[in-house]
Amino acid sequence: MSETSAEDRIWTVPNLLSFLRLLGVPVFFWLVLGPKADGWAIGVLAVAGFTDWLDGKIARAFNQTSRLGRLIDPAADKLYVFATVIALLLREVIxxxxxxxxxxxxxxxxxxxxxxxxxxxxxxxxxxxxxxxxxxxxxxxxxxxxxxxxxxxxxxxxxxxxxxxxxxxxxxxxxxxxxxxxxxxxxxxxxxx
Structure with missing residues (x-):
């Protein structure tokens, strides 16, 4: 049996952080547009920003880069930007x-x-x-x-x-x-x- 290459890894700490960031996108959107819980919404954005920085640091420091990580990390960033600009537009903030x-x-x-x-x-x-x-x-x-x-x-x-x-x-x-x-x-x- 062949071993999975490092590039094909799925279960790494950086990928887990990116998955968690992805899960935060609908939570943020709901917080802004549903209950208008702005403090919590800003907290979700802050955690997303921190984990975006952290997953890259961990990936490089512990050699945990992967193909999946190179896909989901920028995807999470794009989804956050999309959700944020739409939510803030609908709330007439921007x-x-x-x-x-x-x-x-x-x-x-x-x-x-x-x-x-x-x-x-x-x-x-x-x-x-x-x-x-x-x-x-x-x-x-x-x-x-x-x-x-x-x-x-x-x-x-x-x-x-x-x-x-x-x-x-x-x-x-x-x-x-x-x-x-x-x-x-x-x-x-x-x-x-």
């Missing part, structure tokens, strides 16, 4: 144009997925710029959510939240453009080969 900028980038990049598969490639490695963009957005949304409440912290949260949101959206698009450039280079190499 404007529609920010939602268009963030989700439009995902649609733009998603159009190149079939091109990659046509040439035998799977999803590309997540770029550092994409991680930086996601970091900014994962901090922006809870801060903007806090800014929608009254309290001494609201104005500070609004200023810092918008700084993270605008910087994150810019980096998100920049990472998307780099992704498309990378796809074009891979396709050109495949055609030459």
């Amino acid at each position: 404007p529609w144009w920010l939602v268009v900028i963030v989700l439009g980038r995902d649609l733009f990049v998603g159009c190149f997925g079939p091109v990659l598969r046509k040439y035998g490639y799977r999803a590309l490695q997540v770029h550092f710029l994409g991680k930086a963009a996601m970091f900014n957005l994962m901090y922006a949304f809870p801060l903007l959510f806090l800014a929608s409440h009254s309290g001494w912290y609201a104005e500070i949260a609004r200023i810092v939240g918008w700084a993270f949101a605008l910087w994150g959206a810019g980096l998100y698009w920049w990472a998307g453009v780099l992704y498309v450039v990378q796809v074009r280079q891979l396709v050109a190499e495949a055609r030459r080969g």
Whole structure:
């Protein structure tokens, strides 16, 4: 019998953290739109952000990277961004144009997925710029959510939240453009080969 390669592992601590993060997406959505339990919703976002950082640290430190992890980690990030922007739009915390900028980038990049598969490639490695963009957005949304409440912290949260949101959206698009450039280079190499 052959041993399962390290890349094919499923049951690792980083993958467990990513699965837990995935389970938090509907919980967050329900908390924001159902009972409007904003404190709990912000807590879910904070835990999601922390576990996103932690699963990557553990994966690298203990050699627990896997194919599954490279799929579910960014999927969880995307689902959190999607759920958060939709929930905050419906609660009138963020404007529609920010939602268009963030989700439009995902649609733009998603159009190149079939091109990659046509040439035998799977999803590309997540770029550092994409991680930086996601970091900014994962901090922006809870801060903007806090800014929608009254309290001494609201104005500070609004200023810092918008700084993270605008910087994150810019980096998100920049990472998307780099992704498309990378796809074009891979396709050109495949055609030459």
